[in-house]
Amino acid sequence: MLAFNGQAFAHADSRPEVEIKAQKLTDGIYVLFGQGGNIGLSVGNDGVYMIDDQFAPLSDKIKATVAEITDQPVSYLINTHWHGDHVGGNENFAKGGTVIVAHDNVRQRMSTGLEMSSLGRKVEPSPEAALPVITFDSELSLHLNGDEMRVYHVAKAHTDGDAIIYFAKDNVLHMGDTYFNIGYPFIDVSSGGTVDGYIAAVEKGLSLANDDTQIIPGHGPMSNKKELAEFGVMLKDLRSSVAKLKDKGMSLEDVLAAKPSAKYDEENGKNFIKPDQIVTFIYKTL
Template sequence: MLKQTITTVGLMLFCSSQAFAHAGVEHEVEVKAQKLTDGLYVLFGQGGNIGLSVGEDGVYMIDDQYGRLSDKIKATISEVTEQPVSYIINTHWHGDHIGGNENFAKSGTVIVAHDNVRQRMSTGLEMSSLGRKVEPAPEGALPVITFDSELSLHLNGDEMRVYHVANAHTDGDAIIYFANDNVLHMGDTYFNIGYPFIDVSSGGTVDGYIAAVEKGLSLADDETQIIPGHGPMSNKKELSEFVAMLKDLRNAVAALKDKGMSLEDVLAAKPSAKYDEENGKNFIKPDQIVTFIYQTL
């Protein structure tokens, strides 16, 4: 079995198969696994954190990072098990979480996601907040099993509940709870690296984001191991602190907007100032999180 490895994830890369922050350094990427319980792991690499369940019923994953990392991901999995990956559940449609879909599907893996994930992947999108256009995904990368609100998988001695959380990070987010192992995968409804990305172009909203985190908290207890979309492993206390910060920001921006202040005036007022030192130095900067909140109130 693979030795338990503790690792952290740096600056996230986003929303296309091209790495916009670390172009040209793919050779430096390592895909490492951390054992959470017997048969359940988290894989860290470049992009969204991967959940991995291994057992008598087979192997299934949550997300698959970038396509160029598929061989490295498969190599890391092979250190845990010789079995192929039977299912992948996508937490949402961004390229750093679904970029490996086509590569795994060619090997027989079945891709599962919310209805809106298939729709977004099929049509592509102009992502104004990042100044980029995402082209439609190839047919072979699309989820072939989709769901509306909730899905359950009874595999490897666990009951895995997949919940759609509406208009949060996007309009197709899913959070996944392993009931018996008490492990919660939040996808990108939890950034454990600072301010979150609320993808307004994809239907994301601050209120939906807060509701998604509160859904995760309702599933968790003090012993729950929480896999964030980006960053190191977390727990209920840290997730509670994260949503408290987001609520405070939301209310501060709302109070200024209710006074009739323009976005430019709100940005000048710096409502996020007390959180910026700790949370505003990674992917999403202070002006961006304030803009996302202002736009979606």
Template structure:
């Protein structure tokens, strides 16, 4: 296989987290699940895939997202170091496989799977991420969310006032921001890729203006002491999320007038309107030209 093609396949696998691709490209035996305290009884677990929030309670635990299916045993072992109680609730921030892959493994009869309505719909039918010509098969029935909500879900559990708010047409069309009000913690899901340009799944109903709107709405509910768990990246805060918000606004402001003037995507890319942002945010999976494409196609 040509080196360029190998690099392309590896990038797609790491970014999109499609099960077959990931299994072929990643050695999960080398992945270590780490944890760090966030606030109150909330921990952030990291391994491979989306960040996990774990709320530890005397009667059981709640998880936000669960990474890849092959990592479920390691995630369970990591949880066992923090609590001897079972996982009672799993809340998915969206439908992508690096956030829902472990659903079936945690759906043992003790846990209830929760997500926004469109998460179940997309997992049920499968789909295509057109930016990368990636087809995602339907999820197994045990992985499907069992309780869904349209706009808002409220849960009182383990001493926490937990609120999940839908973010329409943002990273996807089924995103949820999860607020742990008692501990002043927010899990942003993939609305927030810390320090890098984010992936916006336009083929799943996402849009860059939608991401901006969701981030701004979340910021309005935060204070300077709020702990922010991003979908990808290290533990964050309101100030860093505000910088990310500014990047989103600057990207839209730079591209919108060019598109309004009738410039093609190729013309806009040649003009490099995001040059000042690329050095700081262009080091992730989403490179500057692809980020500009997401912005352009969203407008």
């Protein structure tokens, strides 16, 4: 079973001290940090458009923080994937008139629930009001607030329903959980995540970014193309190391004992995902 700290999967109402902090990135784009996935926010003449919404008990705090920036309501909400630390507030926002947008598989996962074996927990189906009402297959564009918001599906990465969002004019990229800027990433095998898909998602992000792009990771502080590239190099190296051992016919237990992630563990193996866990994800999805 994976052991996650409170920021990722615990219930937000067990952390009453959580504060929602806003950081201005451009004249119209903000990032909100709290408990759970980082929130992207677009503010302008066309209204307020948000990316992810953390946990349900934090909705009022999130709305209050948005209200400090603008007096407009949240018109659209884009979910980067289906995990509760990113979609937990959906129902609360939808009841206020917010239109929820996500990949087809996000609605499917939320509708049916899932046994998340890697977390040792069962996720029940979401209420109808929490489900995305606009879904897409591969990509879509939203022409809002003087920018072009491009939403891309990246297949079988963190999950099978991940989306990354690029604001072309503002040059801001939200990677969702296809980028953990806090160490090793969580590859949700039970939700269709794979190491190859994860690497491909990072490559997609790098293809959209330039040296001036401000990158919002799913978790962790703001980042940039150089750091995202380094994250991608690490993942490729880990994949290669695990693949070489697996190709020799070694069992998962033997591969774990060989410690193929050792050179990265000090810097990356002390947060959400521990060394044995990232190696297991990679081994199982090769």
